[in-house]
Amino acid sequence: MTKTATKKKTFSITAPEKRGLVLGLIGRIVRENGHLFVRQYALAIGCLVAAAGCTAFLAWIMRDVIDKIFVQQNRAAIYSLPAIVFVTFAIRGLANYGQAVVLARIGNNIVARYQRRLFSHITELSVDFFAENRSAHLAARINQNVSGIRDTLNLTVTSLARDALTLVFLVFVMIYQDPVLSGIALLAGPPIVLMIGKLAKKLRAATRQAIDINARVLASMQEAAQGITVVKAFTMEVPLRERIERLILKAEERSNKIAGITERTSPVTEMLAGLAIAGVIGYSGYRAVVYGYSPGSMFAFITALLLAYDPARRLAKLQVQLERALVNASMIYEILDMEPRQADAPNARELEAEHGEIVFRNVSFGYYPGESVLRDLSFVAPAGRTTALIGASGGGKSTIIALLQRFYDVQEGAITIDGEDIRGVTKRSLRSRIAYVPQAPYLFEGTIRENIRLGRPDATDAEIEDAARQAQAEEFILAAPQGYDTPVGENGMTLSGGQRQRLSIARALVRNAPILLLDEATSALDTRSETLVQAALDAAMKDRTVIVVAHRLSTITNADQILVVDGGQIVERGTHGDLVDRVDGHYARFYGLQSGGNRRPADLAAARG
Template sequence: MKAPILTGGKAERGQVIRLLKRIAAENGREYLGLYSVAAVCLVLGSLSTAFMAWIMRDVIDEIFVAQNRSLLVALPFAVFVSFVVRGLSGYQQGVILERIGNNIVARYQRRLFSHLTDLSVDFFHENRSAQLAARINQNVTGIRSTLNLTITSIARDLLTLIFLIGVMVYQDPLLSSIALVGGPFIGVMIMRLSRKLRSATRKSVDVNSRVLASIQEAARGITVVKAFTMEEVLRQRIEALIVEAEERSNRIARITERSGPVTEIVAGIAIAAIIAYSGYRAVVYGYSPGSMFSFITALLLAYDPARRLARLQVQLERALVNAQMIYEILDIEPRQPDAPDAPALAVAGGEIRFEHADFNYYPTEPVLRDLSFTAPAGKTTAIIGASGSGKSTVIALIQRFYSLQGGRILIDDQDISEVTKRSLRSRIAYVPQEPYLFQGTIRDNIRFGRPEATDAEVEEAARLAQAEEFILLQPQGYDTPLGENGITLSGGQRQRLSIARALVRNAPILLLDEATSALDSRSETLVQTALEEAARNRTVVVVAHRLSTVIGADRILVMDKGQVVEEGSHYDLVNRPGGLYARFYSLQNRVGSDAEALAETVHGRG
C-alpha cells in the first residue's frame, strides 16, 4: 500500500513532477475559471506592490526635494489607490482560493469514501479502521495545499518578486546584482532541507494517525476499558505515542524553520551593505535620494515574497507527502472487480449451490476443502459445527466478500463470480453475529435495509423482529437517536434491530449468522417465531451454535474442518448412531451448554 520514499536525484524529481501533473490534470479544468480570476487578483496585487516601490522615487524627489506642490495630491492619491487595489485583490483571491480549497477537500472526501466502499472486505481486515480514518483526515488537505501553494507562489510571490526586481534594476543595475548574490546559496540549502523533510513528514503522519486511532478505539471500547481497569495501561500506551508524535513534530519544526536564520542573515548582510553603499554614493557623489529610496523600498518589499519562495519547496514537500498518501489509497485496486460486461443476478427460486469450493485466508491455513452442498430454493438450510469449521466463511462467500481459490458458488445456476456484486447483494438480506448500528435514529437504522421503505414497512419489520415493544419505550420512539453503535441498547435489542433491517429488505435470500446468539430465552423464542414467518418462500441459510434454533430447519449441515460431514433433517441426524450431530444433541440435553462448546468438546475427544 505504501509507495517507496525517494530520497533524491532524478527519480525523486520525476516522482514529484508526475504527482504535480496528476493533481493538475484531475483538478485544473474543474477550477480553471476560478483560478484564472484568482490569478488576475494576485497579479494586480503584485503590480500594486511594485508600483508603490517605483513611485517612491517621485515622492522623495518631487515632494521632499523639489517641493513640487502640484503633485501633493496626485502622488499620495496614487499611493492610496495602490493600497486599495492590493487590499481588494487580496480579499478576492483569498475568498476564491478558500472556496476552491474547501471544494477540493469535499471532492476528495467523497472520492475516498466511494473508493473505500468499493474495496473488498479483506482490505479492512488488513487495515485498522480508526487508523485509516485518522490518516485520511490528516492527508486529505494535501492536494488543496499543493494547488494553492503553487498558484499563490507563481501568481503572487514570483510575479511580485519579478516586478520588484524590475524596479530595482531600473533604478540601479549594480546594486541589484549585489542584492541577488545570496540567492543560489539559499536555494542549495532549501533543497537539502526538503529531502530531510519528506521522510520526517511521512513518519509524523503515521504516528499522528496511530494517536488518533488509539483514542478512537479507547472511546469505542470504554466499557471494556473500565471493566478491566485498563485506564492506566492505555494512558501509558497513548502517552508514549503522543510523546513520539510530539518529537516528530518538533523535528519537522526544526527542519522547516532551519532556513529562517540563514535567510535572515544573508538578507541582512545584503540589505545592510546596499544601504551603506547607496548612502555613501548619495553623500559623496550626490546620487538622487529618490532613486535610492525607491530601490531600497523595492528591496525591502521584495524580501517577503523572496522569503516565501525560499520556503516554498519546504512547504510543498509537506503538502506533496500528504497528497501522495491519499493517492496510495485511491490507487489500490479492488481485489474482486466486476467483469466489464458482467450481467445482473436474476433470482427465480434462490437455490444456492457450492461446487468443490476451496478457500483460505492465509496460504498455509485452508478453511474450506472441496466443499459441496446445496441449499434448496425456498427452504431453510442450517449449518452447525465447531469453531473454525468454516460456518461463517460460507456466509461471507455467498455474499462474495472474498474470492474462492477453487470451485464455484452458484445461485439459480449462475456463478456469482460472473455477476455484479451489487446485484448479488441486493438480493440478499444479512443478519451478522455482531449487530452494528449506524449514526442516526432507530428508524434510519432499520431503513438502511431498503432506503425506499415506507414508515409503515419499517414499523412492520420491527414488529416481525419483536423490536417494537422496546422501541416504543424509547424517549422519541422510532425517531430516537442512537448512541455510538447503539450503546444505550442491550445486545438483544441491537440484534433485533439488525433483524428488522434484514426483514425490511424483503430479499429472496436470507443469511443468518448466529442471529439469535445475543438474545435471552424469551427474546430468542419471539425472534425465532418471527424468523420462521420471515423465512416463508425464501431461501434461508442459518449458521447456529444452539441446536434449539435449527431443529425446525428443512436441512441441517454439520461441518468439520471445512467439509460437510453430515447432512439431513433433525430427525434423521439425531437418530444416526455415532453421528456428530447426535453427540451434539445428547451433550446439549445433558449439560445445557451451547452448540459451539459442545462441538469443541466432542471434537477434542476425537
C-alpha cells in the same frame, strides 16, 4: 497473499524522491482539479497579479515621492502622490481579499470532493482491506491527508501568481533603478536555494512518520472512546493512558523535528538577506554622499529590495511547504489508486435470483497461502428451503457466508445462484438479493427508523414498522423516548445487545430479499426474546432460501437440511431426525452436550424429529 504482503502492496508508494515524481504528482492534481475551477482560478490569479503589480508600483513611485516632494518641493506632488499611494494600497487590499476568499472556497470544495471520493472508493474496496487496516487509524490518517491536495494547488497558485510575479516585478524595478546594486542583492539567492533543497529531502521522511504517528494517536483515542465500557470494566485506564502518552510523546518529538527542519531556513535566510540589504544600503549611501547620486533612485531601489524580501522568503520556504503537502497528497492517492480485489467482471450481468437455489461446487478457500479454511466443499441449498450450518468454531461456517456474499473470491471451485456463477454477476445485484443478519449487530448513526430503512432505502414507514413487529422489536421501540425517531447512540450504545440484534433482524426483513443469511442471529438474545424472534424468523423464512449458522441446535431443529462443517468440509448432512439418530456422529454429540451433557443412545434416538 498474506496480510503482511498485502499491506506492503497497499502502501508501497513512497513520498516522491525525484523531481520527476514531484512534477508528476503536481500534474495529476492539476489535471484532476484545474479544469473544474478555471474561472475561479482565473479570478484569483487576476487578483494576485494585481496585488503583485501594486507592490512593485509602490516601490517604483518612491523615487518620485523623494525627488518631487522632498528634493524639488513640488506642491502639486504633495496632493497627487499620497492619493496615488492610497489608491494603490486600496487596490492591493481588495485584490488580496478577493484572492483569499476565492482560493479558500476552491480549497474547501476540493476537500469536500476528495472526502466524498475517498468514502465512495473505500466502500468499494474489499473486506480484506479493512481486515488489514484498523478503521480508526484509517479514518485519522485520511482526516490528516485530505488537505494535501488543496494545499498543493493553493501553494502552487499563490507562489507562481503572487510571490513569483511580485518578485519578478520588484527585481525589474531594482534593475531599472540600478543594475550594479541589483547584482549585489541577488547574490544571496543561490546559497538559499541549495540549502532549501537539502532540507526538503530530510523533511519527506519526517513528515510521513509524523502523519502515521498522529494517526495512531487519534485512532487510539477513538478506540478507547468506543470501548469505554471494556476499559472501565477491566480498569484499563492507566495502561491505556500510558500507551497513548508514549504515542503522544513520539508525535511531539516528530513534530518538533519537523519544526526544526522547516524553520532552519529562517536564520540563514535572514542573515543572507540582511547581509545583502546592508551591503546595498552601505554602497548606495557611499555613492550618494561621494558622487551625488539621486536619493530618490536609491530610496526606490531600497524600497523595492525590502518589499522583495517577503515574497523571496516565502518562495524560499515553498519547497519545504510543498514537500509536506505532497506527502499528504501522495498518501491520499495510495488509497484512491487501490483496486478492489473482488472487482466486477468486465461483462458482469445483473443477478435475477428468481428462485434462489445456492450451489457450492468443490469450493476451496484460505485466507493465507498454504492454510485452507474450506477444502473441496460441495453442497446445495435448495430454493425456498432452510439449510443450517453447525460445527466447532473455526470450521468454516462464517467463511461460507462471506464467500456467498463475495466478500472474498473462491480459490478453487465455484458458487452459483440459480445456475449463475456469482463471479460473473455484479456485486451490487448479488448483495441486493441477499438479506444478512451478522452475529455482532451493528447500528449506524441516526434514528431507529433510519437504521431499519438502511435495509431498503425506498421502504415506507409502514413497511419499517411491519418489519420491526416481525422482529419483535416494536415493544421496546415504542417505549423509547421518541419511538422510531429515537437516536440509537454510537453503535446502539443506548440499547441492549438483544435490542440491537432485533433491529438488525428488522433491517434484514425489510430488505425483502429471496435469500436470507443468518449468522448466529439469535446469539445475543435472552430466552424470551429468542423465542419471540425465532417465531418471527420462522415466518420470515417462508418461501426464502435461508442459510443459518447456529450453535444453539434448538434453533435449527426444523431446518430442511443440516450440514455439519468440520475442518472445512461437510462431514454430515441430513435432517435433525436423521442426524440425531447417528449416536456416534458429530451432530449427535453436539446435541447431547446441549441437551444435558450425558445423553444415552436411547435418549438421542428418542429425540428424533
